[in-house]
Amino acid sequence: MNQSKANFLNRLRVSQQMIESTESETEKKSAINNASGKEVLTRLLENNRAILIETDYKELAQNINTQIKQLQPVQYIVSEHPRLKELLGNELTESNQCKLADTWREAKQQLFEDIELSICFADSALCEQGALLLKADKNQPRNLSLIPETSFIVVEASNIFPDLQQCVQSAHFDTRNLPSNMVLISGPSKTADIQ
Amino acid sequence: MSDNFRIRTVDALSDDSLQNNFRGAMDFLQDKRHQAFQDLEFEKLRSEGADIRKNVIAHLPDLLEKLERKCIDNGIHVHWAEDAQQACRIVERIAKDNEVKQVVKGKSMVSEEIELNQHLEAQGIECIETDMGEYIVQLDHEKSSHIIMPAIHKTKEQIAQLFADKLNEDFGKPPKDATVDELIGVGRKVLRQKFMQADMGISGVNFAIAETGTLCLVANEGNGRISTGVPDIHVALIGLEKVIPSFAELPTLLKLLTRSATGQIMTTYLNMISSPRKDQELDGPSQVHLVIIDNKRSAMYQDDVLQETLTCIRCGACMNHYPVYTRIGGHAYGSTYPGPIEQIVTPQIEGIEHAGDLLDACSLNGACGEACPVSIDLPVVIRELRNKQTSLKPPHRVIWNIWRQFYRSTKRHALLSKFVSLCSRLPMPTPKAWSNTRTFPKPAPESFSTLIKKQKENERESE
Numbered sequence: 043m044n045q046s047k048a049n050f051l052n053r054l055r056v057s058q059q060m061i062e063s064t065e066s067e068t069e070k071k072s073a074i075n076n077a078s079g080k081e082v083l084t085r086l087l088e089n090n091r092a093i094l095i096e097t098d099y100k101e102l103a104q105n106i107n108t109q110i111k112q113l114q115p116v117q118y119i120v121s122e123h124p125r126l127k128e129l130l131g132n133e134l135t136e137s138n139q140c141k142l143a144d145t146w147r148e149a150k151q152q153l154f155e156d157i158e159l160s161i162c163f164a165d166s167a168l169c170e171q172g173a174l175l176l177k178a179d180k181n182q183p184r185n186l187s188l189i190p191e192t193s194f195i196v197v198e199a200s201n202i203f204p205d206l207q208q209c210v211q212s213a214h215f216d217t218r219n220l221p222s223n224m225v226l227i228s229g230p231s232k233t234a235d236i237q
Numbered sequence: 238m239s240d241n242f243r244i245r246t247v248d249a250l251s252d253d254s255l256q257n258n259f260r261g262a263m264d265f266l267q268d269k270r271h272q273a274f275q276d277l278e279f280e281k282l283r284s285e286g287a288d289i290r291k292n293v294i295a296h297l298p299d300l301l302e303k304l305e306r307k308c309i310d311n312g313i314h315v316h317w318a319e320d321a322q323q324a325c326r327i328v329e330r331i332a333k334d335n336e337v338k339q340v341v342k343g344k345s346m347v348s349e350e351i352e353l354n355q356h357l358e359a360q361g362i363e364c365i366e367t368d369m370g371e372y373i374v375q376l377d378h379e380k381s382s383h384i385i386m387p388a389i390h391k392t393k394e395q396i397a398q399l400f401a402d403k404l405n406e407d408f409g410k411p412p413k414d415a416t417v418d419e420l421i422g423v424g425r426k427v428l429r430q431k432f433m434q435a436d437m438g439i440s441g442v443n444f445a446i447a448e449t450g451t452l453c454l455v456a457n458e459g460n461g462r463i464s465t466g467v468p469d470i471h472v473a474l475i476g477l478e479k480v481i482p483s484f485a486e487l488p489t490l491l492k493l494l495t496r497s498a499t500g501q502i503m504t505t506y507l508n509m510i511s512s513p514r515k516d517q518e519l520d521g522p523s524q525v526h527l528v529i530i531d532n533k534r535s536a537m538y539q540d541d542v543l544q545e546t547l548t549c550i551r552c553g554a555c556m557n558h559y560p561v562y563t564r565i566g567g568h569a570y571g572s573t574y575p576g577p578i579e580q581i582v583t584p585q586i587e588g589i590e591h592a593g594d595l596l597d598a599c600s601l602n603g604a605c606g607e608a609c610p611v612s613i614d615l616p617v618v619i620r621e622l623r624n625k626q627t628s629l630k631p632p633h634r635v636i637w638n639i640w641r642q643f644y645r646s647t648k649r650h651a652l653l654s655k656f657v658s659l660c661s662r663l664p665m666p667t668p669k670a671w672s673n674t675r676t677f678p679k680p681a682p683e684s685f686s687t688l689i690k691k692q693k694e695n696e697r698e699s700e
Contacts (some may be wrong), residue, residue: 046317046318046319046323047305047317049319050317050319050477050529050531050535051298051301051302053531053535053536053538053539054297054298054301054477054535054538055298056539057538057539057544058295058297058298061294061295061544086502086503090505142519144519146519146520149519149520150433150467150520151433154429154432154433170502171491171502171503172502172503173503173507178518178520178521179515179518180515180516180517180518180519183518183519183520183521184462184466184520184521185463185466185467185520188459188462188463188466189459189463189467205488206487206488206491207485207488210484210485210487210488211485215484217448217449217483217484220449220451220509220511220512221511221515222510222511222512222513222514222515222518222521223466223508223509223510223511223521224509224511225462225506225507225508225509226503226506226507226509227505227506228502228503228504228505228506229505230505231457231458231459231505231506232457232458232505233369233370233421233457233458234386234457234499235368235369235370235373235386235387235388235389236369236370236373236388236391236393236396236417236420236421237258237261237262237389237392237393237417
């Protein structure tokens with residue numbers, strides 16, 4: 043095994059000295075400023091068939107309740123993300139809200155078979171990419187935003203970044219302590235494989 | 238592999254439905270890509286992308302070691318595979334050690350390159366493709382015809398028939414005139430069941446970030462995230478060239494990749510995996526393995542010209558813009574990476590002596606080089622490979638020398654064209670294999686050089 047690694051790297055190193063490296067300037071300015079940013083974000087998300095709902099903090103929970111009432115999921119689940127809990131309080135409809143089991147084997151079955159809707163929290167939104175950044179941790183399992191048919195994602199307007207570049211360079215993005223999984227989401231799943 | 242390229246090409250050219258599907262899809266992709274780049278300065282972005290990729294090549298061994306170190310720190314197991322067989326055996330051993338029965342696979346070109354499915358199947362491990370297009374071609378025991386849209390050669394009627402023939406009735410038989418959404422619905426039902434049962438997921442990687450040990454994957458369907466996030470074991474396969482230094486380089490390459498591949502500003506998902514499930518986390522794989530694959534890439538690295546092949550980000554723009562590919566489709570090539578990139582990758586992986594007629598398919602029109610988002614000079618690389626191939630074949634050399642005698646002198650060339658045009662006026666049988674799909678060109682009444690001569694004389698007279 044280690045022999046393979048040594049062979050491998052040796053073959054590369056033999057010719058590496060010959061290659062010149064070209065350092066390019068790293069400073070890049072985004073074309074998007076804060077004013078046009080939200081417009082771009084909205085347009086891109088809607089182009090990707092995401093549904094956008096703008097709300098103030100006070101009416102957030104109420105707004106979600108209205109949506110849940112319309113969609114009537116058999117069961118729905120809310121992420122335990124601390125900021126999301128703070129924002130929603132205890133105001134969400136309780137009757138069809140459920141909790142995930144303690145083991146992944148059982149929780150997986152719930153997500154695939156019973157839970158039709160999930161509510162998650164995005165750390166930031168990126169205008170240029172038209173995407174939301176979600177981080178996985180013990181409070182917000184990565185599959186929550188993935189397996190249920192419908193996914194509600196809450197993002198705060200104060201966490202909108204012009205682009206991925208600036209988000210990556212910000213304090214939001216601690217490269218020394220990355221979550222096991224992060225995902226950028228720009229809309230619902232789609233395929234062009236059958237035409 | 239490529240020995241029958243000529244025969245397959247003729248077959249493809251006489252298949253009208255294939256031609257229509259491909260032409261339509263490629264026009265669509267070319268157009269979408271063009272629109273997606275309108276908001277950006279393509280040339281500037283492209284040179285940034287090319288610089289990033291060239292820097293990676295310059296620091297490749299160090300970056301790979303850094304990537305390994307960071308991954309191990311994060312709890313990811315790292316394996317090094319020198320060739321296809323070793324890579325397959327590594328995956329097989331991980332599967333066997335963990336008593337894996339069902340594998341789900343996200344889209345991965347390198348897994349096709351090493352023929353992993355076939356290897357695992359021979360070991361009694363079922364390996365299901367979960368990308369909708371890949372699933373369709375797997376169900377029909379075919380190879381994909383396009384790296385981004387694997388089932389593009391099939392119409393929806395053909396797919397409805399395939400589902401009706403091959404799938405268990407529990408999933409509902411699609412009618413002959415099923416809509417695209419109905420078909421996708423059927424496919425999803427089958428795949429969701431497989432996802433529930435699978436104990437191992439296999440995926441490719443688009444960019445592996447050395448600084449943080451993060452594996453980045455782009456996808457439009459949820460299957461990529463499911464394959465890497467639902468089963469207990471995740472095995473990621475990566476060609477050694479896919480490493481990048483840090484997150485700082487990601488945005489530029491991502492912009493170029495999604496726009497070039499499908500004309501999208503951004504794919505539905507960018508999945509970034511840095512470690513297995515952490516303490517107290519409910520989901521995510523408990524084991525993540527990264528298999529770094531050489532498979533002749535280090536040999537490409539040792540050649541100054543061919544080395545550029547390694548800067549490829551596998552977007553597929555070169556094939557979407559390549560006149561030959563848009564007409565014959567991916568199957569004629571008979572290997573993993575079709576189109577111009579295939580012409581340079583396959584001969585280098587399988588050996589130039591096996592490349593056969595592949596390199597001759599290029600018309601040196603240069604469209605692929607213009608489309609490449611990281612400025613790979615594909616025509617130059619193809620020419621270099623042709624040179625290498627020709628030097629192996631003595632008859633080519635003789636023919637080339639004769640050709641040169643006629644083309645280096647104007648007089649001899651004029652003599653030759655006169656002779657050829659005379660011959661073509663004689664009643665002669667036209668070669669059938671050639672004229673089946675083409676009309677035989679008529680020689681111009683006057684040769685180009687005569688026309689120029691005349692024009693010069695006219696000019697002189699008018700002065």
